[in-house]
Amino acid sequence: MVQQTAGGNAAFHNQYAHIDDPNERRRLALAEIDKAPFGWYHVRAVVVAGIGFFTDAYDIFAINLVTSMLGVVYWQSAISKPGILPSNSDTAIKVATSGGTVLGQVGFGILADIVGRKKMYGLELILIIFATLAQSLSAASPAMSVLGLIIFWRVLMGIGIGGDYPLSSIITSEFATTKWRGAMMGAVFAMQGMGQLAAALIALTVTVGFKESLLSAKDPSSCDGVCQTAVDKMWRVVIGFGAVPGCIALYYRLTIPETPRYTFDVARDVEKGGEDVKAYMQGKSEGRPDEVRRVTAIADGEGRLRTPKASFRDFIAHFRQWKFGKVLLGTAGSWFFLDVAFYGLGLNNSIILGAIGYSKGDDMYQVFRYNAVGNLILVCAGAIPGYWVTVLTVDTLGRKTIQMMGFTMLTILFLVIGFGYHVLLKHNGALLALYVLAQFFFNFGPNATTFIVPGECFPTRYRSSSHGISAASGKLGAIIAQVVFGPLRQRGASPGSNASPWLNHVMQIFALFMLCGLFTTFLIPETKRKTLEELAGEVPGTANYDPGSESAGYKTRSQGSGSGSGEEVV
Numbered sequence: 001m002v003q004q005t006a007g008g009n010a011a012f013h014n015q016y017a018h019i020d021d022p023n024e025r026r027r028l029a030l031a032e033i034d035k036a037p038f039g040w041y042h043v044r045a046v047v048v049a050g051i052g053f054f055t056d057a058y059d060i061f062a063i064n065l066v067t068s069m070l071g072v073v074y075w076q077s078a079i080s081k082p083g084i085l086p087s088n089s090d091t092a093i094k095v096a097t098s099g100g101t102v103l104g105q106v107g108f109g110i111l112a113d114i115v116g117r118k119k120m121y122g123l124e125l126i127l128i129i130f131a132t133l134a135q136s137l138s139a140a141s142p143a144m145s146v147l148g149l150i151i152f153w154r155v156l157m158g159i160g161i162g163g164d165y166p167l168s169s170i171i172t173s174e175f176a177t178t179k180w181r182g183a184m185m186g187a188v189f190a191m192q193g194m195g196q197l198a199a200a201l202i203a204l205t206v207t208v209g210f211k212e213s214l215l216s217a218k219d220p221s222s223c224d225g226v227c228q229t230a231v232d233k234m235w236r237v238v239i240g241f242g243a244v245p246g247c248i249a250l251y252y253r254l255t256i257p258e259t260p261r262y263t264f265d266v267a268r269d270v271e272k273g274g275e276d277v278k279a280y281m282q283g284k285s286e287g288r289p290d291e292v293r294r295v296t297a298i299a300d301g302e303g304r305l306r307t308p309k310a311s312f313r314d315f316i317a318h319f320r321q322w323k324f325g326k327v328l329l330g331t332a333g334s335w336f337f338l339d340v341a342f343y344g345l346g347l348n349n350s351i352i353l354g355a356i357g358y359s360k361g362d363d364m365y366q367v368f369r370y371n372a373v374g375n376l377i378l379v380c381a382g383a384i385p386g387y388w389v390t391v392l393t394v395d396t397l398g399r400k401t402i403q404m405m406g407f408t409m410l411t412i413l414f415l416v417i418g419f420g421y422h423v424l425l426k427h428n429g430a431l432l433a434l435y436v437l438a439q440f441f442f443n444f445g446p447n448a449t450t451f452i453v454p455g456e457c458f459p460t461r462y463r464s465s466s467h468g469i470s471a472a473s474g475k476l477g478a479i480i481a482q483v484v485f486g487p488l489r490q491r492g493a494s495p496g497s498n499a500s501p502w503l504n505h506v507m508q509i510f511a512l513f514m515l516c517g518l519f520t521t522f523l524i525p526e527t528k529r530k531t532l533e534e535l536a537g538e539v540p541g542t543a544n545y546d547p548g549s550e551s552a553g554y555k556t557r558s559q560g561s562g563s564g565s566g567e568e569v570v
Helices: 022-035 040-074 087-114 123-136 146-175 178-209 226-240 243-254 260-265 270-281 291-301 312-320 322-346 349-355 364-397 399-419 428-443 446-455 460-488 503-521
Strands: none
Touching: 022 260, 022 270, 040 087, 040 123, 040 146, 040 178, 040 226, 040 243, 040 364, 087 123, 087 146, 087 460, 123 146, 123 226, 123 243, 146 178, 146 260, 146 446, 146 460, 178 226, 178 364, 178 446, 226 364, 260 270, 260 460, 312 322, 312 460, 322 399, 322 428, 322 446, 322 460, 322 503, 349 364, 349 428, 364 399, 364 428, 364 446, 399 428, 399 446, 399 503, 428 446, 446 460, 460 503
């Protein structure tokens, strides 16, 4: 039995120092995190992770505002449609980001489970900052087109953005109190809406700043001289500003402590895990245990800790069980079906902007101003309210309930838009209202919950990898939306036309994808107010308990340290 001392084992506030069983000490330490009152350390975790998601959304959304500027600067001499970026080039720039994101989600997700969350957290932000600044400084040369340079840097930026998905999600979930875990993760994800808002605001700001230069040209083909120079400066400012919030958050990401769950279950270091609990609650970068006690505890716990060691064989064995494999299928499938429609709908923003009178202008100042203001309206009307309604209700209504409701409403909305499209075109207000409702139920629905659930329902040793796989599945859906459904909506249009005669059928197809998302939602568990260990199948007596993953820290008290009744403690 370990002797309790006045200064020893401060991580457990002394009352745990006498406990010899490392599994019981793990359980008690994790219970401190699960039951901790909401405090500044929770706010810090949300802000540090949220700023990264703000940056991600800004960088992804800003390119939608920048592509029209790139056309003015680099395609003035085009034979067909001078001053306008060709549609295949526009698609290539946007798909490059999604392709890089898939690589980052899987790669960073796996690495965070192998080397730790702390060692990877911040690296993805450094990559985003570097690639963002490089984009803003790119220029054409005799040997290289600006399109190739931007695509290259956006692939690298996408890898960094992809890494942020699993890392921010699991770090927030593993530090969160059980009662408000959903709200904390939802608040991190809601920063996407703020990033979209910021991109539109910066675009509007630079447009107003170069007003006099932009007024000199009536359309993209005539925007040369001072107008073209102004637009060249504008797109660089809009893109480059995306590095600013990342720089602010970088220090805090690099100094955030390792999550105690990773230290306990993967590093298998009970002493360090206990100290990290205390360090997190005190706002310190990491715990500093007594090294002698630490080495002794690691050697002692090697044969006594009952959480399985991570390995490829164990990964396969775990997910071959249907009760766990179906959850990964549910999270990945739901995210895939969601993103096909979510990104597909975004391709049609120009039609909605036209419906509210923000698609054209009498000069280049009005063109860029209307584009920025129109996007501000769309983001504020549907997306941002949806994000924050999720934050307010996710821990009371539940993740699964919100996701099922969202998919159901989106199925109905896409059916209405698809089958009533030609009638709706005659009533711009109705089409706008349906678009806003779709954006609302995306974000008060599966767009938020597909991010939250994968960060909760997998065991610590595979939580990051599983989240990365789920998120990458979603981005594959986004790529399909951009590559397949973008051109498909223009089927039957005359060459060179921007018309979308097949758009009604595309909306009907999106309704089918939303219905499929509803079905895959039945595969995921309700994670509301449950500990991460219970969801991972480590708690005896719960629905998905897996004896192979049993931690002795979740034995009954009569089997544990002998300190209490024989009732189970979670």
